[in-house]
Amino acid sequence: MLPRLVIHNSISPDGSTTGFDANLDVHYGILGSYEPDAMIVGSNTAKVGTQFFCEKIPPEDKEDFKKPDIHPDDTRAYWMIADSRGTLEGLMHVFRRSEYSKDIIVLVSEKTPESYINYLKERDYDFIRAGVERVDVRQGLEIAGERYGFKLVVSDSGGILNSILLEQGLVDEISLVLTPEIVGKSGTNLFRGIEKSGIQLELSRNEIVEKKYVHLVYRVLKE
Structure with missing residues (x-):
């Protein structure tokens, strides 16, 4: 069974996910309020994100070769990383060491090296393992739901993965933190990879956060 899926991101008023300093406390504070079982992210977004965890990639040690001890009361989310090309080889221990991650689950394909x-x-x-050339995200989420009992997954990723999730009809809700800064031509559109048009949304919640940011929540109206 497919878990419920929420896309969460911080954007500028002109729809960019880059070119401004996102308030990470607000961003992850709202994300954490969903209490997801897992977060899903693409390999490119994850690779760029390593700069937030460390200035320089540290060498592996023996603790990186085994699963972390997980307490039954641990409420942190698993991180699911879609990486069919092995982009993150040599970097996975950075994510496993994160205080925000319970552990890592990697989505791969039949063609993964x-x-x-x-x-x-x-x-x-x-x-x-889901999909032939690339990761079949729908199949991967279905397997994750069955294997781990995931009920809610949040996407904290870039435009490519989010576009795939929307086009495949997997998204139930979109959560956006609107940052008061116009980016302009140098921006990176949140859904730049989507080809399907006419996806209908319904505003279900809006609130002002810290007198500066606006949190918008849309329900995706499925056909």
Whole structure:
């Protein structure tokens, strides 16, 4: 069964996800309020995000080759990273060490390099194989729901993965933190990869946060 899926992102009024300093306390504070079972992110977004965790990629140590001990009361979300090309080989320990992550689950495809699969196995990362050339996100989410009992997944990713999620009709809700800054031509549109038009939304909630940001929540009206 498919988990409920929410897209969450911080954007400028002209729809960009880059070119401004996002308030991470507000962004992740709102995301955490959803209490998701897992967060899903694309490999490119994850790779760019390593700069937020460390200035320089640290070497692996023996603790990076085994799963972390997870307490039954741990409320942190798992991170699901779609990485069919093995983009994050040598970087996974950065995410596993994060205080915000329970552990990492990697979504791969049939064409994922075997060297990358061995890299994941050697370090005891869970992975879900879904799709042939690229990750079949729908199938991956279905397997995650069945295997781990996930009920709610939040996408904290970029335009490519979010566009795929919308086009495939997987999104139930869109949560946007509106930052009062116009980016202009240098911006990166949140849904720049989407080809399908006419996706209808219904505003379900709006609120002012810290007298500067606006949190908008839309329900996706499915056909």
